[in-house]
Amino acid sequence: MRQGELSLAGFLALLSLYLMWKSTELPIGYISGQGPGGGFWPFWLSFGMLLSCAAIAWNWWRGRSPASVSDEPLMDAFGWRTVARVGGGVVAFVALIPIISMYGAICLFLVYYLRFLGRHSWLLTLAIAIALPIGLFFFFEGAMYISMPQGLPFTQPFFDMMYDIIY
Amino acid sequence: MEVFSLIVDGVATAVQPINLMLIVVGVAVGLFIGAMPGLGSVNGVAILLPVTFLVPPASAIIFLAAIYYGAMYGGAISSVTLGIPGASTAVATTFDGRPLALQGRASLALVTAALASFVGGTVATVFFSLFAPLLADVALSFGPPEIFALMLLAFATFVGLGGDDIPKTIFSICFGLVLATVGFDTISGEPRLVLFDIQGFLRGIGFIVLAIGVYGIGEMLWTIEQTRGDVTTTNPKMTAKGLLSDTKESVRRGWKGTWIGSVLGFFVGVLPAAGATPGSLMAYGVAKMTSRKPEEYGTGSPDGVAAPEAANNSASTGSMLPMLTLGIPGSPTTAILLGGMVMWGLTPGPRLFVDESEFVWGLIGSFYISNLVAVLINLAFIPLFVWMLRMPFTILAPLIFVLSIIGGFAATRSMHDIWLIVIFGISAFFMRKFDYPLAPAVLAIVLGPIAEPTLRQSLLLSSGDPMIFFTRPIAAPITVIALILILWPAVKLVRRKRQVVNG
Amino acid sequence: MTLTKRLFLGLAASSALATLPISAVAQDWQPTRPVDFTIMAGAGGGADQIARFVQSVVEANDMMNRPLIPTNRGGGSGAEALLHLKDARDPDHTLMVTLNSFYTTPIRQEGLGVDIETFTPITMMGVDPFVLWVHTDSGITTFDEYLAAVREMGGEYVMGGTGSGQEDSIVIAYMSGVYDLDINYIPYDGGGAVARDLAGQQIMATVNNPAEANGFYEAGDFVPLLAFSDERMEAYPDVPTIRELGHDFSYYNQRAIVGAPGMSDEAAAYYREVFGQVYEGEDWQNYLKSESLSPLPMDEAETRAYWSTQVENHRELLSKIDG
Numbered sequence: 001m002r003q004g005e006l007s008l009a010g011f012l013a014l015l016s017l018y019l020m021w022k023s024t025e026l027p028i029g030y031i032s033g034q035g036p037g038g039g040f041w042p043f044w045l046s047f048g049m050l051l052s053c054a055a056i057a058w059n060w061w062r063g064r065s066p067a068s069v070s071d072e073p074l075m076d077a078f079g080w081r082t083v084a085r086v087g088g089g090v091v092a093f094v095a096l097i098p099i100i101s102m103y104g105a106i107c108l109f110l111v112y113y114l115r116f117l118g119r120h121s122w123l124l125t126l127a128i129a130i131a132l133p134i135g136l137f138f139f140f141e142g143a144m145y146i147s148m149p150q151g152l153p154f155t156q157p158f159f160d161m162m163y164d165i166i167y
Numbered sequence: 168m169e170v171f172s173l174i175v176d177g178v179a180t181a182v183q184p185i186n187l188m189l190i191v192v193g194v195a196v197g198l199f200i201g202a203m204p205g206l207g208s209v210n211g212v213a214i215l216l217p218v219t220f221l222v223p224p225a226s227a228i229i230f231l232a233a234i235y236y237g238a239m240y241g242g243a244i245s246s247v248t249l250g251i252p253g254a255s256t257a258v259a260t261t262f263d264g265r266p267l268a269l270q271g272r273a274s275l276a277l278v279t280a281a282l283a284s285f286v287g288g289t290v291a292t293v294f295f296s297l298f299a300p301l302l303a304d305v306a307l308s309f310g311p312p313e314i315f316a317l318m319l320l321a322f323a324t325f326v327g328l329g330g331d332d333i334p335k336t337i338f339s340i341c342f343g344l345v346l347a348t349v350g351f352d353t354i355s356g357e358p359r360l361v362l363f364d365i366q367g368f369l370r371g372i373g374f375i376v377l378a379i380g381v382y383g384i385g386e387m388l389w390t391i392e393q394t395r396g397d398v399t400t401t402n403p404k405m406t407a408k409g410l411l412s413d414t415k416e417s418v419r420r421g422w423k424g425t426w427i428g429s430v431l432g433f434f435v436g437v438l439p440a441a442g443a444t445p446g447s448l449m450a451y452g453v454a455k456m457t458s459r460k461p462e463e464y465g466t467g468s469p470d471g472v473a474a475p476e477a478a479n480n481s482a483s484t485g486s487m488l489p490m491l492t493l494g495i496p497g498s499p500t501t502a503i504l505l506g507g508m509v510m511w512g513l514t515p516g517p518r519l520f521v522d523e524s525e526f527v528w529g530l531i532g533s534f535y536i537s538n539l540v541a542v543l544i545n546l547a548f549i550p551l552f553v554w555m556l557r558m559p560f561t562i563l564a565p566l567i568f569v570l571s572i573i574g575g576f577a578a579t580r581s582m583h584d585i586w587l588i589v590i591f592g593i594s595a596f597f598m599r600k601f602d603y604p605l606a607p608a609v610l611a612i613v614l615g616p617i618a619e620p621t622l623r624q625s626l627l628l629s630s631g632d633p634m635i636f637f638t639r640p641i642a643a644p645i646t647v648i649a650l651i652l653i654l655w656p657a658v659k660l661v662r663r664k665r666q667v668v669n670g
Numbered sequence: 671m672t673l674t675k676r677l678f679l680g681l682a683a684s685s686a687l688a689t690l691p692i693s694a695v696a697q698d699w700q701p702t703r704p705v706d707f708t709i710m711a712g713a714g715g716g717a718d719q720i721a722r723f724v725q726s727v728v729e730a731n732d733m734m735n736r737p738l739i740p741t742n743r744g745g746g747s748g749a750e751a752l753l754h755l756k757d758a759r760d761p762d763h764t765l766m767v768t769l770n771s772f773y774t775t776p777i778r779q780e781g782l783g784v785d786i787e788t789f790t791p792i793t794m795m796g797v798d799p800f801v802l803w804v805h806t807d808s809g810i811t812t813f814d815e816y817l818a819a820v821r822e823m824g825g826e827y828v829m830g831g832t833g834s835g836q837e838d839s840i841v842i843a844y845m846s847g848v849y850d851l852d853i854n855y856i857p858y859d860g861g862g863a864v865a866r867d868l869a870g871q872q873i874m875a876t877v878n879n880p881a882e883a884n885g886f887y888e889a890g891d892f893v894p895l896l897a898f899s900d901e902r903m904e905a906y907p908d909v910p911t912i913r914e915l916g917h918d919f920s921y922y923n924q925r926a927i928v929g930a931p932g933m934s935d936e937a938a939a940y941y942r943e944v945f946g947q948v949y950e951g952e953d954w955q956n957y958l959k960s961e962s963l964s965p966l967p968m969d970e971a972e973t974r975a976y977w978s979t980q981v982e983n984h985r986e987l988l989s990k991i992d993g
Contacts, residue, residue, distance in 0.1 A: 001601075004600075004601065005601055008597065008598070008601055012338065019345055019360070022360050022362065023359075023360060025359070025360075026352065026355060026357055026359055030631070031631070032631060033630045033631045034626070034627055034630070034631055035622075035623055035625075035626025035627055035629075035631045036622070036623060036626065037355070038352040038354060038355040038357055038359055039359070041344070041348055041619045041622075041623075042345050042348040042359070042360055045341045045344045045345045045348075046341070046345050048337065048338075048341040049338050049341045049342055049345065051337075052334040052335070052337045052338035052341065053334075053338065055333075055334035055337075056332075056334045056335060056338070059332075059334065065332055065602070066602065067601050067602060074600060075392065075600075079392050082391060082392055083388060083391075083392050083596070086387075086388060086391055086564075087388055087593055087596070089568075090384060090568055090572075090589060090592070091589060093568070093572065094572065094585055094586060094589050097582065097585070098582065102573060102576065106569050106572075106573065109565065109568070109569065110565055110569065113561075113564070113565035113568075114561065114562065114565060117561065118559075118561030118562065118565070119561075120561065120562070128562070132566075132569070136569075136573060140573070140577060141704065143214075144200075144206070144210065144214055144577070145214050145704070145737055145739050146210075146577045146580070146739065147703070147704045147706065147739055148573065148576060148577075149576070149582060159703060160702050160703070163702065163703050163704070163736065167704075167735065167736055167737065209713065213713070213722070213740070216722055216726060217722070217725055217726035217729040217730060218729075220726050220729075220730045221730070306870075307866070307869055307870035307871075308870055309870070310867055310870060310872030311856075311867075311872065350745055350746060351745065351746040351747055351749070353747075353832075353833035353834075353857055353858070353859055354833065354834065354857045355834055355857075356747065356778065356833045356834030356835035356836065356839070356857070357778075357834075358746055358749070358779060366749075366753055366782070369745050369746030369749045369750055369753070370743070370745025370746060370750040371745055371746075489866075493866065493869060493885070493886075494862075494865075494885040494886070495862060495863075495865070495866040495869075499712075499713045502713050502715075502718075502862070503713055503718075503722070506718060506719040506722055506723075507722075509719055509723075509881070509960075509961070510719070510722070510723050510726065510957075512956070512960065514884060514885050514888060514960075515885055516884070516885020516886060516888065516889055517885065517886065517889035517891065518885070518888050518889045519885075580741050580743070620858075620859065624856050624857075624858070627854065627855075627856050628828060628854075628856060628872075630854070
C-alpha cells in the first residue's frame with residue numbers, strides 16, 4: 001500500500017503535467033480586456049491537480065494518510081486474480097463488440113461470467129445469455145430506435161433477419 | 168381568483184379519458200426508461216416525439232411531460248438499486264440511496280424517493296400555477312455573471328462532500344473540471360485538449376461516461392474485490408406492513424430534505440441553463456449543511472435521498488417555465504419539448520399564455536395528475552425493484568456490467584466513449600483503493616461546462632474586470648455567500664488547529 | 671413492431687390522423703437496416719428541430735421501410751458528425767442534417783482531413799436567413815439609429831452570437847467590417863441562449879435566425895433592423911436587406927440533408943425521392959413559412975456547384991475573421 005500510494009500520486013502528477021502541456025495549445029494567460037484565454041481554465045486546474053499530488057506525496061512522507069502507513073499489500077493473489085478475471089472480462093467484452101456485434105459480445109460475456117466465474121448451471125447460463133441479448137435487441141432497436149454496433153460483415157445476415165422481424 | 172378557475176379547467180382537460188390514458192402510459196414508459204442506466208428523460212421524449220403527431224398538441228405535450236416526469240422518478244431507481252446514476256439529475260441520490268440499499272433498506276430509499284418526488288413535483292406545480300409570468304421575468308435577469316455565481320454556490324454547498332483527505336478531494340474536483348474542458352472551446356472556436364490527438368476526444372467527455380465508468384465499472388470491481396467475490400446481499404424483506412412502516416419512517420426522517428429540495432429545486436430549475444442537476448446537488452448540499460446530524464449524510468440518511476429527489480422533480484417542473492413563457496429550454500429535455508411545440512405549430516414565448524391559454528393550463532393541470540399517477544405507479548413497482556436486488560450477486564454483477572456498456576453506448580453512440588468508460592472504471596477502482604473520493608469529480612464534470620463559459624462570457628462583458636461579480640445586484644449577494652461558504656471550512660480548520668494547540 | 675408503436679396504432683385510430691396523400695416509395699433499392707440520421711448539432715437547436723420534424727413526417731406517413739435514427743453529434747462544432755460520415759462503415763445507411771459548420775469546420779480544423787465535396791448531396795430542405803435584432807427597450811427602430819448607437823458606445827456595444835468562427839460571428843464580422851464598427855462580441859453555445867440573453871438585455875443586439883427570435887418578436891420584445899437575405903423577407907416587409915444598402919452580401923444557414931461519401935447512386939436516388947416528397951408535402955411547406963425559411967431547391971449537380979462556391983466564400987469570410 002505504502003509504495004502504491006506514492007506510485008499512484010506520481011502517475012497522476014505525470015498526467016497533470018501532460019494536461020498542463022496540452023492546455024498550452026491555447027492561450028493560458030489572462031488576455032487584457034477579454035478575461036482568461038481558452039487554455040486558462042484547464043491549465044490552472046491541471047496545475048491544481050499537480051499541487052494536490054505534491055500535497056499527497058508530502059502527506060505520504062509524513063505518514064499522514066492511512067495508505068501511507070499501511071504495510072499490507074495492495075491486494076493479495078486472490079484479489080489480483082479476481083480483478084484480472086472480472087476486469088479482463090469487461091475489456092474483452094468491449095473489444096469483441098466491433099467483431100461480433102454488441103449483442104454477440106453480450107452473449108459471450110454472460111456465458112463467461114455466469115458459467116466460469118459464477119459457476120452457475122449451463123441451463124441458467126444459456127437461458128440468460130440468449131434471452132437477454134434478444135430482449136435488449138427488441139428494446140433498443142425496436143422500441144428505442146437506437147442502433148447498436150454491428151460486427152464484421154458475417155453478422156450481417158442475422159441483423160437483416162432481425163430487422164425484417166421488427167420493422 | 169382567476170388562476171384557480173384556470174387550474175380547475177386545466178385539471179378537467181387532463182382527466183379526459185384520452186389524456187388520462189396518455190399520462191398513465193407516458194409515466195410508465197418514462198419510469199422504465201429512466202430506470203435504465205444511460206437512458207434518461209431526454210431519450211424517452213426524443214424517441215416518442217414523432218408518435219405525438221397522431222394526437223392533438225395539448226394531448227401530445229401532456230404525454231411527453233408525463234414521460235419526463237416518469238423518467239425523473241425512474242432515475243432514482245437505478246441510483247438506489249444499481250448504484251449507477253441513470254441521469255445527471257440522480258447523481259446526488261446515489262450518495263445516500265446506495266448505502267441504504269446496501270443495508271438492505273432499498274425499499275425505504277425507494278419509498279422516500281417516490282414520496283419526495285411527489286411532494287417536489289406538486290409544490291413546484293403550485294408555484295408554477297401561481298407565479299409563472301412573474302418568475303419568467305426573474306429568470307431573464309440571470310445573465311452569464313449570475314449563472315456563474317450560482318455555479319460557484321453549487322460548488323460551495325459541496326465543499327464538505329469529499330472524504331477526509333483534503334488534497335485527494337481537491338485533486339478529484341480539479342480532475343473533473345479539467346475533463347469537462349476536453350473537446351472544443353466555443354468561445355475561441357478552437358479544438359481544445361484533444362488528448363493524444365485522438366479525434367474521438369473532439370466530442371468532449373460527457374458526464375455519463377465518467378459516471379458509468381466510476382459507478383458502473385469501478386464501484387462494481389471494488390465491491391467484488393472487497394467481498395472476495397462473495398457478496399452476501401442482505402435479504403430485503405418485502406411485506407405490505409414493511410412498506411407501510413417504511414412510508415412512515417421516510418415521512419419522519421425525510422420531510423426536511425423534501426421541503427428543502429422542493430423549494431430550492433424549483434427556483435434553480437426556473438433559471439435558464441441551470442436545470443435540474445445543479446438544483447438537486449444544491450438541495451443535497453443545503454440539506455446536509457443545515458442538518459443537525461450532517462455526519463449521517465452519505466451513510467444512508469433518508470433526508471439525503473429526499474432532498475435531491477424532491478429537487479430534481481421540482482426543478483424539472485420549474486424548467487418548463489422558461490420554456491413555455493420565454494421559449495427558452497432550461498435542459499436538453501425541454502429543448503426537445505420546445506422543438507415539438509414548434510412542430511405542432513405553437514410558438515412558445517411570451518404570447519403563449521395569452522394565445523394558447525387552454526393548451527398551457529391543460530399542461531399545468533396534467534402536472535398535478537401526472538405526479539399523482541407517477542407516485543402510485545412507482546410505489547406499486549417498488550417490490551419488483553427490491554426483488555431484483557435479491558438476485559445472487561454472480562448474476563446481478565454481469566447484468567450491471569452489460570447494462571453499463573450497452574446503456575453507455577445508447578447514451579453516447581460512440582465506441583470511443585465505451586473504451587473511456589472501461590478506462591475510467593479501472594482507474595476508478597485503483598483510485599478508490601487509495602481513498603480518492605470520486606463523487607466530486609463526477610459533480611465537477613456536470614457543473615464545469617456551465618461554469619467555465621459563463622465565467623468567460625462575464626469577463627468578456629466587463630472587458631476583463633472581475634468586479635462584475637460583485638457589482639451586479641443579483642450576482643453580488645450570490646457570489647459573496649458562495650465565497651463565505653467556500654472559505655468557511657478553512658476558517659473552521661484554522662480555529663480547530665488553534666484549539667488543539669491551546670489545548 | 672414495438673411496444674410503444676403498437677400502443678399508438680390503437681391510439682391513431684381513435685384520434686384525428688393527419689395523413690398526407692403520399693404513396694409508399696416503390697423502387698429497386700431499399701434500406702435494409704435503420705438509417706443513421708446524424709445531426710450536426712446538439713439537441714434543441716435549429717438543425718435538431720428540423721431533423722426531428724423531417725423524421726416525424728417520414729414516420730407519420732410510413733415513407734420508409736426502415737426507421738431514421740436521429741443522433742446528435744455536435745461535438746467539436748460539428749467535427750464529430752463530419753468524421754462520423756467520412757468514416758461511415760455503411761455509407762448507404764448514413765445521412766446527415768447540416769448547418770453551416772458543414773463548410774466552416776473543415777476549413778477551421780484542417781487536421782480533420784474532411785473534404786465536404788466528397789459527400790453525397792441529397793436534398794436541400796431550405797435556407798435560414800439571418801436578421802439583426804435589438805431589444806424594443808433600446809428605443810432603436812432603424813439600422814441607422816443602430817449604427818449611431820454602436821459608434822457612440824465606442825467598443826462597449828455588446829453583441830452575442832454563436833461560437834467564434836460560426837455563423838453568427840461571420841455575419842457580425844462582415845457587418846462590422848463594412849461599417850467599421852467596434853463591437854464587443856460574446857460567444858454562446860447556441861442560438862437559443864443568445865435570444866434569451868437579448869430578451870433579458872444582457873446583450874444589446876444579435877443576428878438570430880427568425881425561428882429563434884419569432885416568439886419575442888411577436889410579443890413585441892425584439893425589433894428587426896436588417897435582413898441578411900437576398901430579398902426582403904415576407905415576415906418583415908419593412909426591414910431592409912443589406913444588399914439594398916449597397917453591399918453585395920447575403921448569408922443563410924443551410925438546412926440540407928447530405929449522404930456519406932461513397933453512397934451508392936441507387937441509395938442516393940432512393941433518399942432523394944423520399945426527402946423530395948417530404949419537401950413538397952404540406953407539412954414541410956407550412957414549416958418553411960412559419961419559421962421564415964427560404965426555399966432553395968437544387969438538383970445534385972447544382973448542389974455540388976453550390977458547395978464549392980460556399981466553401982470559397984467561407985474561406986474568404988473566415989480569413990477576414992482570423993486575420
